Amino acid sequence: MTKARTRREDRPEIILDAAERLIRRSGLPTLTIDAVAAEAALSKGGVLHHYASKDALISALAARKLKEIRADIVAREAAQPPGPAAIPLALIDHVRAVYADEDGFPRALCLASADNPEASAGFRDLLMEELDTMERIARRPGAGAVLSFATLGLLLSRMLGFHQLEGEPLARTFAALEAAARALPEE
Template sequence: MAKARTRREDRPEIILDAAEALLRRSGSRTLTIDAVAAEAGLSKGGVLHHYASKDALVTALAARKVERLRAGIGEHAAALAASRARMPLAMIGHAREVYAEECGFPDSLLIATAENAEAVAGFRSFLAERLRDLAEIEARPGAGAAFLFAILGLMMSRSLGFHELDGAELDRLFGALEAQARALPEG
C-alpha cells in the first residue's frame, strides 16, 4: 500500500500530510521545504515541483483545512431536518466532533496561516460564506454571526492554549449553543 501512495499524482497529498505531521509534532518554526521533503520521503525538488515555496505549501494546507470544514459541516447539515437551526446545529456538531478528536486547527497551522495573506484570504472567504448562509436563516438579527463567532472563539482559544476544558465543561458549552440554535423561531 505504501508504494501506491508514492505515485506522482499522490505526491501533493503526501506532501501536505507530511507538512501537517510536522506542524502537529514540532510547530510552525520547523516547517521548511527540507523538513517536509524528509518527512515525506521525497527530494526537496519533488516538494518544490508541487509547492514552489513554503507560502504555497501553507496556502495549500489552509485550503485543505477549509475543504475539510466545508465537508464536515455539510455532512452534519445533511443529517438534520430543514429548519432555521440546521446550519448552526451543523456547525456546532462539526466543531464538537473536531474538538473531541483534537484534530482541529492546530496552533502551528494557525500561526503559519496568519503569516500568509493568501491562506488568510481562504479562511476569510470561508467565514464570509458561513455568515451569508447564516444571514439567510436569521430570525433575530445577528444570531447567526453570534453562533459562528462563539464556535470560532471556542476553537481558536483552544488552539492557542487559552483554556483546557474538560469533557463536562465542553459538553455544557456545546449543549448551551445547541439549545440556543434549537430555540430559533421558525418562520
C-alpha cells in the same frame, strides 16, 4: 498506469501529508522545504516543483483543511432534522468533534495561516460564508453572528490555548449553543 506515473500524480498529496506529519510531530518551526522533502522521501526540487515556497505549502495545507471542514459541516447538516437550526447545529457538532484535537496541527495551521495572506483568505471566506448563512437563517439581525462567533470563538480560544473547558462546563456550553440554534425562528 505505471507506479512512477501514479506516484508523480500523487506527489502533491504526498508532500502535504509529509508536511502535516512534520507539524503534528514537531510543530511549525520544523516545517521547511528540506524537512518536507526528507519526510516525503523526495528531492527538494521535487517539493519545489509542486510548492514553490513554504508559504505556498502552507496555503495548500490550509486549502485542504478548509475542504475537509466544509465537507464535514455539510455531512453533519445532512444528518440534522430539516429546519433553520440544521446549519448552526451542524457547525456546533463539527466544533464539538474537533474541540479536543490535541496534536497541535490545527493550532499550528491557524497560526501559520494568520501570517499568510492566501491561506488566511480561505479561512476568512469560510467565516464570511458561515456568517452570511447564519444571518439569513436567524432572521433577526445579529442573532446569526452571535451564534457563529460564540461557536467559533469557543474553538479558537481552545486552539490558541486561552482556555480549555472540560466535563460539565463544556457540556453546558455546547448545550447552550444548541439551545440558541434551536430557538431560531422558522421561516
